[in-house]
Amino acid sequence: MRTVHVLRLCSVFAAPVTALRGRGVRFDPVGGMQNHCARLSEALDRLGVRQTIVTTRPPTAPRTEDFGRHGLLVRLGLPIPAGRQMYAVAAWPLLSRLAEGADLVHAHLGEDLAVVPLALRAAGHARVPFVLTVHCSPGHTVSGRTPRALVLRHLGGALERRGTARADAVIVLTSRMRDVLVGGGVPAGRVHVIPSGIAPVFTRPAGPGPLLDGVPVPRVLYVGRLHEQKGVDVLLRALALLGDPPVDLLVVGDGPRARRLRELAERLGVAARVHLRGFVPQEDIPGVLGGGDPLVLPSRYEELGTVLIEAMHAGNPIVATRVGGIPDLVEDGVTGLLVPPGRPEALAAAIRRLLDDPAEAKEMAANARRRVAELHWDTLVHRVHAVYGEVLRARTRIEARA
Missing domain, CATH: 3.40.50.2000 (Glycogen Phosphorylase B;)
Structure with missing residues (x-):
């Protein structure tokens, strides 16, 4: 042509x-x-x-x-x-x-x-x-x-x-x-x-980056915009249910809901466990994913979610909501865990499952990496x-x- x-x-x-x-x-x-x-x-x-x-x-x-x-x-x-x-x-x-x-x-x-x-x-x-x-x-x-x-x-x-x-x-x-x-x-x-x-920046080896510094383990990741659609408020409510042992959350992103989410974290008593980093260049995201921590996408609606592909390629275990075309990519129990949208109890249970069973999380992450190998x-x-x-x-x- x-x-x-x-x-x-x-x-x-x-x-x-x-x-x-x-x-x-x-x-x-x-x-x-x-x-x-x-x-x-x-x-x-x-x-x-x-x-x-x-x-x-x-x-x-x-x-x-x-x-x-x-x-x-x-x-x-x-x-x-x-x-x-x-x-x-x-x-x-x-x-x-x-x-x-x-x-x-x-x-x-x-x-x-x-x-x-x-x-x-x-x-x-x-x-x-x-x-x-x-x-x-x-x-x-x-x-x-x-x-x-x-x-x-x-x-x-x-x-x-x-x-x-x-x-x-x-x-x-x-x-x-x-x-x-x-x-x-x-x-x-x-x-x-x-x-x-998957962008070329994700094809180069990457270990834990500086954006993970100061975030205790066990921890989970959210990477994306802070909009009502993204369901980060549901993730904060799930975090409040994960108190024994406590789980920290690294949020890489920003948007119009940021102030309300900070206020919600304070009301829920989890503000000290929520680490907000704001928007960062895409070149910094491989370092965020480089620690192998579970990535959570709690969207109320979403057709795919590019960050899922990036995290699956990086080897991060996945928890996502069963909305849009996400089940085309994430097979529940095989390449990640799927939960209903707007359900903090279900989200908390899925996160706890991955954190409590590292062997199962590792197996699902390996399956997920193979799933996106050609993308x-x-x-x-x-x-x-x-x-x-x-x-x-x-x-x-x-x-x-x-």
Whole structure:
């Protein structure tokens, strides 16, 4: 296939290190979708794919910068949390210029109402194929009764259906989501399961890093954003049940729930056992995982969770909730332990099981490492590249018949 030019649209992307503190914390500078989009783009750049990447602009981030050897990163909107989705307003009149010369549009759908309309407009203007990756399905992954969740499910779900119906190819992270979309009428031949991958930084040997210093054992880890969705409040309540012997918790992440979680830890009497490190660069995460401690992902909803793949590769025992596509990755009792969401008693029991039986924890961790052995971006990128080739060849055949 000749060199391809991709217009990539994503509401979040890996942020500069300077955005991991201060005002940038409220901008979700770190997360699974952020890392997925960045690591995929880096891997495609190594293949020589030209990319124009359009995303939001967190504080301290430049509006434009070169990306790798062949790409351009364009950050639009206001560098304030309240203006985050204003990137779509800024992008809309620029789409014709941004799409100029592109061979296809690849959009990444998470909890974002703007990306599907942007992608359809860009692909229509340039008359090129449209590929949609569904990271977190507004209609099928998001749960809860908050106003935000209801808007995402109803309005976001409608936009998602429009996008999956019109996309030339749909990429999903789990077989569960493939089955859901195919069951909803998306042709099976257009849906491709390509999970998130392991970044090169995780392939190098890593022992315990300095972020573990001062955190007593036994301990468990949480790595991720501090949002209602992530269920860290449930983890704190589980920690309160793990008092004999006491278990400590290392939290690597930040977000809008941080203050409330600190207050909850104080009320539960576990504040001295909770160690908050804030957001850190991805390069520091292998050292967090390097101690082999259990990693807990207590999400209320989640389609996959990139940190699960990273922790499984690093050899950490896993406790996660039975939501979304996580059971596709974590087989209960084989590659980790699964519990119902929102159940601190069940979560505490699963954590205690791993800590009390190191042999079983080690066996599950070894099984988990084998489970994700092939999920490296340098391998997965070829599957994405093959999807690009497929939709471009199909479009060429259609144009030849016209």
